[in-house]
């Protein structure tokens with residue numbers, strides 16, 4: 001009998017209620033139970049041409065029907081092994097990937113990517129299933145053996161322990177190279193640790209992944225600011241190859257009045273709360289500027305600090321780069337969202353923030369990105385009173401690690417230029433992740449780190 | 465490997481680390497001493513006593529365990545070309561003074577404001593001054609070719625207000641968190657441009673800094689007043 005297509009009965013991950021979750025930094029998405037996971041897995045059609053659909057939509061090309069099949073068979077270890085062939089962090093990507101724009105956006109139930117037309121159903125919850133598999137292995141304590149090849153005697157230095165650096169470290173260690181990761185902060189994870197709030201990504205997961213790397217023999221040198229604690233040139237001289245994965249993580253400001261007391265970069269607020277466990281004083285009311293992941297995370301954080309939270313964004317919800325469901329989540333938690341609102345000046349009194357002057361926007365002609373350009377509505381200036389302003393308008397490059405090595409060519413924004421083999425303009429030095437892309441996603445950084453590892457391995461084996 | 469050496473009833477204590485367990489620092493570089501499970505960090509200038517790198521921590525908090533030491537951070541201080549230097553600070557600036565003094569051969573005099581207990585404890589030679597006016601007088605009399613100020617920012621600002629015709633470098637005191645140039649909490653406006661004290665500092669030409677725009681948190685201001 002042909003399989004009945006279950007277009008609509010998508011299992012929804014249970015969530016804490018908005019009233020409960022706003023009181024805690026603990027995760028609010030509670031994950032599938034075993035029965036929900038198996039039921040959801042059974043919605044998959046196991047398309048024969050999945051590599052043109054969900055697999056293609058996934059930036060790291062997880063064998064999606066492959067791991068889902070294993071779930072339906074009750075083989076969760078097999079499912080985990082299948083996922084980590086490509087995505088070494090199922091619990092992380094299952095949580096933070098914008099699946100609606102990636103794998104789930106290409107699931108046949110929702111969108112027929114081969115015929116390029118919308119279908120009538122809801123996609124399989126691929127992200128939640130991936131998270132379920134990763135969490136099952138972690139929580140059950142099942143040891144999955146990851147056995148590296150015999151030692152090659154080659155030594156590689158990696159700058160930065162974010163997803164790009166970790167992806168590269170994993171593959172090089174598996175190939176038998178000795179890997180040393182230089183990280184300025186006291187923990188691995190990069191933005192996953194200091195940026196994404198634990199309400200979306202529990203830090204226990206990062207700690208678990210750290211142990212995996214330790215078992216593989218990867219050495220971490222924490223508290224080492226490359227470019228200050230040690231020069232990149234010294235590192236280049238000491239190792240057989242170097243991979244720079246220092247991200248694009250410098251906070252950004254940029255509005256009249258941004259030097260007032262009470263103005264923060266989102267990175268400052270997130271890092272102080274997430275990494276250092278501080279209670280940042282945002283006053284009674286804060287205004288967050290921006291419409292991406294960072295703005296959402298700043299809002300999640302401000303709400304949990306008990307602050308009246310407003311987000312101003314000059315475009316619309318549909319054109320924002322944040323996940324659509326996240327807007328709903330922060331709204332349910334009490335955030336005020338001001339769409340089509342452009343801030344023009346931060347207002348102060350005695351050196352302190354007292355409000356933000358904004359202007360309403362309307363959508364005009366399409367711009368270079370294909371999105372309608374927001375244009376100001378005449379005479380629509382207005383003031384939102386507030387005690388603090390958080391800039392979440394993207395990040396700038398942080399060139400500290402490589403600024404003293406001019407042979408490494410930079411792009412016009414200050415990131416690093418590489419060729420298709422992730423090679424910089426200095427032989428033996430490779431780069432990947434946000435430092436080459438200018439800011440993307442966890443899974444893309446991870447994919448680049450792993451891809452770069454292939455070329456670094458080739459380079460190491462050629463230069464015997 | 466890491467020892468916490470307390471002094472009863474003082475607002476500071478020592479952290480001592482075997483030199484072999486900490487990377488070598490250049491003149492003027494600092495470290496961030498992190499403690500507790502949240503890696504709270506205090507920036508501190510190292511100096512050497514015997515075989516140990518020594519840090520002075522000004523904190524009322526009870527610190528039980530050092531969880532990470534980040535650094536050396538910041539840019540080194542280059543003093544080539546200067547021969548007679550006057551270093552002015554309060555107690556908080558003494559570690560920076562010893563750090564600078566130990567790594568060079570120039571003649572450096574130390575003028576201190578306020579409490580000298582820490583200076584006594586560490587055996588530094590200093591002249592106790594009652595007001596910054598004495599800096600101006602002495603700068604006229606002795607041929608200093610550089611003034612360095614450290615400790616609380618008020619000292620640097622105070623010297624700047626005296627318009628002494630001698631070059632003046634200040635060690636800027638701001639909150640610092642990551643030490644890697646990420647969060648901007650330590651931003652300093654230098655000649656109208658944003659710089660980061662954690663990676664570009666901690667040493668700037670005093671007259672180039674917009675002192676009014678420095679971010680000093682409320683807690684720090686209170687701390688400052690208490691001292």
Ligand SMILES: Cc1cc2nc3c(=O)[nH]c(=O)nc-3n(C[C@H](O)[C@H](O)[C@H](O)COP(=O)(O)OP(=O)(O)OC[C@H]3O[C@@H](n4cnc5c(N)ncnc54)[C@H](O)[C@@H]3O)c2cc1C
Nearest residue numbers: 160162163164184190191226247293433434440441442445
């Ligand atoms: C607030 C926020 C939320 C986000 N949310 C999501 C999300 O939900 N989903 C998603 O897919 N993407 C998200 N992103 C984007 C994603 O996090 C990044 O694209 C990804 O982390 C980039 O990885 P990376 O390894 O290139 O760099 P990073 O994650 O930035 O890691 C770089 C590492 O290098 C270290 N480093 C930097 N300079 C030095 C130095 N000089 N010496 C030593 N170490 C150094 C840093 O401390 C850091 O640990 C978010 C980004 C932000 C800022």
Ligand code: SF4
Nearest residue numbers: 044045047054107108
């Ligand atoms: S496109 Fe959807 S239904 Fe087809 S294999 Fe992928 S997840 Fe399963």
